[in-house]
Amino acid sequence: xxxxxxxxxxxxxxxxxxxxxxxxxxxxxxxxxxxxxxxxxxxxxxxxxxxxxxxxxxxxxxxxxxxxxxxxxxxxxxxxxxxxxxxxxxxxxxxxxxxxxxxxxxxxxxxxxxxxxxxxxxxxxxxxxxxxxxxxxxxxxxxxxxxxxxxxxxxxxxxxxxxxxxxxxxxxxxxxxxxxxxxxxxxxxxxxxxxxxxxxxxxxxxxxxxxxxxxxxxxxxxxxxxxx
Numbered sequence: 500x501x502x503x504x505x506x507x508x509x510x511x512x513x514x515x516x517x518x519x520x521x522x523x524x525x526x527x528x529x530x531x532x533x534x535x536x537x538x539x540x541x542x543x544x545x546x547x548x549x550x551x552x553x554x555x556x557x558x559x560x561x562x563x564x565x566x567x568x569x570x571x572x573x574x575x576x577x578x579x580x581x582x583x584x585x586x587x588x589x590x591x592x593x594x595x596x597x598x599x600x601x602x603x604x605x606x607x608x609x610x611x612x613x614x615x616x617x618x619x620x621x622x623x624x625x626x627x628x629x630x631x632x633x634x635x636x637x638x639x640x641x642x643x644x645x646x647x648x649x650x651x652x653x654x655x656x657x658x659x660x661x662x663x664x665x666x667x668x669x670x671x672x673x674x675x676x677x678x679x680x681x682x683x684x685x686x687x688x689x690x691x692x693x694x695x696x697x698x699x700x701x702x703x704x705x706x707x708x709x710x711x712x713x714x715x716x717x718x719x720x721x722x723x724x725x726x727x
Contacts, residue, residue, distance in 0.1 A: 518582040525573045530724075537566055537723060540583060544590050545714055550652040551594040551645075553637045555714060557601070561593045563722050568593075570727040584667045587653075591668050595645040632705040635689040642685050650675050651682035656707050 518539075524532025544565050549558040568589055576585060640648055649668065653659040654675075659667075665675045690696045 519578070522573060522576055522582060525570060530727075533570055533727070534720075534724070536569065536582065537720060540586050541566070541716065541720065543583060544586055545716070545719065547587060547590050547652060547657070548594055549714070550656050550709075551590070551648050552597060553633075553640055557594075557597050559714060559719060559722075561590060561597055562719060563726055564593045565589045566723045567726045580667070584663075587667050588669070591645075591649050594649070598645050598648070629705045629709060632702050633709055635693075635702070636686065636706055639682075639685045639689045643682055644678070646670070646674070647678045647682040647685070650679045651686070654679055655683070655703055 521532040521536050545562045548561040552558050565586055650664055653664050654661055661672060661675045665672045687696050687699055690699060
């Protein structure tokens with residue numbers, strides 16, 4: 500409920516960027532303000548959820564949930580976080596639920612596999628090599644906890660600092676560091692199986708260029724607007 504409190508330098512900086520003004524509009528039912536926030540952060544949420552979930556359908560589901568939550572839960576917004584950080588918190592929470600759901604379905608034999616290996620696209624890299632890297636990444640992710648998946652996606656693939664990740668999702672820096680170490684070891688173990696552990700950094704460079712070729716952003720926007 501801190502959205503209307505003009506009490507900090509942080510608030511003033513955010514006001515200059517316009518996010519708080521738009522959040523106030525959303526709080527008053529302004530659909531145009533909501534659409535502007537969606538335009539600003541849709542790519543961030545969609546990209547992050549895809550990197551966590553390695554699956555277009557699940558990423559689409561989480562993205563819709565995040566933005567419908569923005570619309571309905573706007574009064575829960577806490578200005579200790581930027582709007583982007585707040586949305587990343589939601590992205591992690593909904594992605595975690597999706598991962599757990601997927602594992603339950605797999606446990607009971609309803610889902611064939613934990614992660615669907617989609618075919619990624621890139622702009623300026625060898626697609627075949629990138630597809631190999633993504634396949635190994637999906638295998639590694641299937642052995643990770645949700646926290647390990649998230650910190651790998653944010654710290655390694657998106658370049659976010661460990662301190663910022665810890666602050667954003669509300670865990671200690673030590674937990675983030677431990678999760679990241681374990682995630683990296685699982686990624687390296689997949690490469691080790693093929694005698695390519697020394698290509699770890701090159702491998703990550705390919706992964707950073709992966710995009711979700713199946714997501715139609717215009718369609719996604721329409722789904723979100725329909726949901727609210």
